[in-house]
Amino acid sequence: MSALLERDHAFLVGAVLDDLVQHVPGYDRLPQELIDGDVRAVVDHALRLFPATLAGGPSAEELSRLTESAALRADEGVPMEMVMAAYHRGARVALDHCFAEARPEELDDARIIAVALFDYLEKLTTAVAAGFTAHGRTVLAEQADVRQRLLAALLAGEGFHEAAGPAEMAHADTWLVVRVSVGAHPDEADPMIAPGVAGRRKLRRLRTEIDRHYADPVLWQPSLDGGLLLIPQPDLDRLRNVLRAARRLAGAPLWAAATRAAPEEVAAAAPLCHEIIDVVLATGRPEGVYELADVALDYQLRQASPARSVLAGLLATLDEHPELHRTLEVHQRTGMNRRRSATELQVHPNTIDNRLRRIAQLTGLDPTRPDHLPTIQAALIARAAIRGQQGRR
Known part of the structure; x- marks a missing residue:
């Protein structure tokens, strides 16, 4: 088997590439330079590694190249399922080619090779998944860092254009500054349920639902009862609709104070929203979204x-x-x-x-x-x- 793979290696590399373009959705839309370059190199490497499996390999170092390749594909926006499918198609092409020359008396050997191939595919897909996961963690960490820097800059009233970074965050002309306060979920009063867990689940549902409704990232400064949001979309009517949907998913009463602000005004708008929500809660007003005009008298008297x-x-x-x-x-x-x-x-x-x-x-x-x-x-x-x-x- 090893000798056969070595003898026909060049042919198999070309056969696998042709098969990927024909049968794996998405590969026919990849740039030809990528097919002829990185993809060909990875197919070449993977085909050379399989014989090592028959001898107890390949090593972690040999597999690390596939992890690095997967991370590059992730960075280029290639879906992980597309890459996974490619490895399985490549294994099938190689196996079909080798088994075409197998004799009846070699059935037991064929079974051994099939088992070894499954073991090899397990190692390959694990390496690929590790590459995509590492890339995902890196990207999420970078995005979170940019968002936190922008949030801090806006709340400080300076340096927000530089903190936004090149393209990941929108340079919004007007921000919607929102202070959200969420009441207790029924689960938080259930003695059979840990109140901290119920509270965190409630806030996670709230945040997920709000984030889902906006294309541009929402900046969050969380608190135990909700948090401060900076939304680069100043439509108050849309906010009211979003919060109604979020309230249903959170399963708890919800109040919000909101005001529009230019980037340089966000630093002053945030404490104002905190004060508005204090007025709303202290005066027992019903759930909803409140602006300063809604509580102006009470606010002034406070x-x-x-x-x-x-x-x-x-x-x-x-x-x-x-x-x-x-x-x-x-x-x-x-x-x-x-x-x-x-x-x-x-x-x-x-x-x-x-x-x-x-x-x-x-x-x-x-x-x-x-x-x-x-x-x-x-x-x-x-x-x-x-x-x-x-x-x-």
Whole structure:
């Protein structure tokens, strides 16, 4: 067998190349210089290695050349399945050629050679897969590095054009800066499921779905409850549709704060989105995508000033009555609708009336009087802002 392969080696190299072009999809579209160059060299090398298998080889060093070749094909965009198919076609051509001259009494030898060929193909395909895997890891690492450098540059407000690299990242004129906050998935409350695992799975589904909807890479700064996204596509309506789909897959409530920003404005837009989402969550707003205009009054009332602590102090007497404070928050959020408030708090509407009267007695602010409502709303926002600030310390 070895002698036959050596004698007809040149013929077999040509026969394998012809077979690849005719029978393996994609090889007929490869440049002729690639067929005549690297592909021919790899076929030549692989055919020379097979006899070594019959003697217990080939060595890892001999196979490493095939790994390097596979990495080059991956870099050129040749699919791995195409390369795998080529090795199997080449083995078939060589085997058919050799077995054509086999005599009946050589059947046992033929079986030995067939088994050896399968062993050889296992080593070949493992080497090829290693080449593609190594290339994939390298490319992904390079892409991740470019994205992280660009993210850091945008958030720092400088050097973003240089950080984007030559072609991997788009030099977007306008970015959509988005702060996403995801609530708890039901699995996170299941005592039979590790909450950390359930939370990470939820966030991975969210990220995968968002990435899937954008052709240009989305830059992520992850957090335990979601993260900050920079999207080189400033269409807010599209973002709303994408987040609706992502929310379904994540299986958890989702809120987002968004604003458009030029590259040099991203550094200021990111903390703004963090503040907007704080307002949204602190005021109990429903799921959705919010811009500053949607929460402008609440946002302004939360800003640090001498008046903020004074406003917060107007409801200080409710600190010893958490059920009254909770009732006031819910009643304000439901638009002062006593029945909706009662439903959310799971109490009778008359209980709401009694609590509102008690709040008026303790604070001097009557939630049933329209002229007191702006002050009550401002006081609630100020208290939520101070609690949030204390929680971050």
